[in-house]
Amino acid sequence: MLTLRRTPLYDTHRALGARMVEFGGWEMPVQYSGILAEHQTVRHAAGLFDTDHMGQFEVTGRDALPFLQHLLTADLATMEMFEARYAILCYADGTCVDDTFVYKLPGRPKTSPRYLIVVNASNRLKDWAWMNAHRGGFRVNLHDLSDEWCMLAFQGPKAETILQRLEPFDLSALKYHRAREFKIGQGRGLIARTGYTGEDGFELFFPVAHAKHLWDAILEAGQADGALPIGFGARDSLRFEAKLPLYGHEIDAHTTPLEAALGWACALDKMFIGRDALLKQKLEGVAKKLVGFEMVDRGIARSGYEIAKDGRAIGIVTTGMFAPTLGKNLGLGFVPPEFAALGTEFEVIVRGKPLKARVVKTPFYERPGRS
Numbered sequence: 001m002l003t004l005r006r007t008p009l010y011d012t013h014r015a016l017g018a019r020m021v022e023f024g025g026w027e028m029p030v031q032y033s034g035i036l037a038e039h040q041t042v043r044h045a046a047g048l049f050d051t052d053h054m055g056q057f058e059v060t061g062r063d064a065l066p067f068l069q070h071l072l073t074a075d076l077a078t079m080e081m082f083e084a085r086y087a088i089l090c091y092a093d094g095t096c097v098d099d100t101f102v103y104k105l106p107g108r109p110k111t112s113p114r115y116l117i118v119v120n121a122s123n124r125l126k127d128w129a130w131m132n133a134h135r136g137g138f139r140v141n142l143h144d145l146s147d148e149w150c151m152l153a154f155q156g157p158k159a160e161t162i163l164q165r166l167e168p169f170d171l172s173a174l175k176y177h178r179a180r181e182f183k184i185g186q187g188r189g190l191i192a193r194t195g196y197t198g199e200d201g202f203e204l205f206f207p208v209a210h211a212k213h214l215w216d217a218i219l220e221a222g223q224a225d226g227a228l229p230i231g232f233g234a235r236d237s238l239r240f241e242a243k244l245p246l247y248g249h250e251i252d253a254h255t256t257p258l259e260a261a262l263g264w265a266c267a268l269d270k271m272f273i274g275r276d277a278l279l280k281q282k283l284e285g286v287a288k289k290l291v292g293f294e295m296v297d298r299g300i301a302r303s304g305y306e307i308a309k310d311g312r313a314i315g316i317v318t319t320g321m322f323a324p325t326l327g328k329n330l331g332l333g334f335v336p337p338e339f340a341a342l343g344t345e346f347e348v349i350v351r352g353k354p355l356k357a358r359v360v361k362t363p364f365y366e367r368p369g370r371s
Contacts, residue, residue, distance in 0.1 A: 007052040008150060008211040016229055024122035026053040028232055035233035039324045042197055042238055046156030047230035048218050055124030056149055056205065057117040057131065060107060061140040064115055071134060072102065073257060073274070075267035079104045081113065084177045084194050086265050089130060090274030094256040094281060097130055098123040098247060099265075101194060103179055116190070116205070118151075120247045134273070150211040154218055155201030155230075155238075157367075162222035163202060167191075171202075184210050196235065198242025199367055241323050243292065243332065243363035249303060249318040250290060250332060259286045259334065288315065289340040292362035293331050295348070297355035301331035306349040307357075314339055317348060325365050331357065 004027040013020065018029035029050065031038060041047050059068060068076050074087035083104050089097035103116040119127045128144060135142070154163060160171050167182060174180055179192035189206030206214060219227060236246070243261075245251045251260050256274075258266070258281050268279050295301060301320030306313050320331030331348065339346060342361060347354035 031231040038234035045226035049153040053121035067138040094277030197238035241365035295329040
């Protein structure tokens with residue numbers, strides 16, 4: 001029997017009435033008050049997520065940068081200190097090992113930077129093995145911080161106002177995809193303007209001993225503004241509306257970043273594992289494209305459902321659901337390029353019945369005022 005792991009906040013979630021489910025080998029809260037209500041809380045106020053199931057690796061040493069340049073698709077050489085950047089680990093054939101977020105931070109001594117790599121929970125062991133297998137002659141040190149540090153996400157239009165009540169520094173000065181250190185107890189944490197919901201917000205990294213203290217402090221500070229704990233059900237619907245990929249759905253070991261519309265995260269003018277395969281694909285064209293679609297007929301497309309055209313299977317749904325912010329049944333899926341143009345109609349096979357759908361513009365949702 002599989003033994004599920006638990007974050008330091010497991011008992012807190014249970015006390016809040018969360019329904020716990022398995023996710024990536026962890027027992028995590030899927031909902032507290034209800035997925036639809038929690039989704040709207042993040043869109044209109046602010047929501048707090050326990051994301052401590054995710055893996056966090058530290059890379060240091062003289063060759064830290066060339067090592068990561070070799071492994072990851074993004075060009076990290078242009079990163080500024082305290083910058084965060086999305087990057088993908090690829091296999092030699094260009095398909096995805098995992099997608100990651102990379103933070104460039106001051107090292108010890110500060111003249112030598114260190115890098116924090118955040119990876120998906122379900123891929124943590126695989127990613128760790130992959131990185132270690134490619135150390136080769138690189139002079140680097142790898143440290144798995146996942147069990148030492150806690151990770152929370154606080155997302156929504158009121159997130160900055162609420163967190164500002166807890167911190168003396170000006171959060172408005174912290175720009176998108178930037179981070180800074182903050183004091184917590186006798187130690188230091190990291191706060192970054194990043195997230196996975198399509199809203200403005202923050203992700204926080206800090207020593208695990210402070211998990212319940214910080215969780216409670218944030219919810220207490222945001223009580224008057226309607227801040228609530230949010231489960232993974234709403235996390236999925238929020239990221240889906242913003243067309244943010246989920247490993248095992250939009251990206252996996254059978255899909256390349258170019259097919260998943262993530263070419264912007266691939267610096268093909270530098271060498272990395274999988275680069276030649278991706279360059280070949282860019283020159284010759286992809287065999288499938290990720291598209292967003294709206295259900296024309298009444299019905300909900302689900303992950304794994306077949307996409308067909310004139311009775312012939314042409315693709316697969318990666319994610320589909322009722323989108324609470326837009327009030328529509330929407331989906332993401334892979335189809336051949338000739339069926340990817342806006343307005344193209346095809347059928348989604350829902351419980352054996354073909355239902356009409358139409359390709360629409362993505363992301364489905366963009367927060368108001370985003371520049």
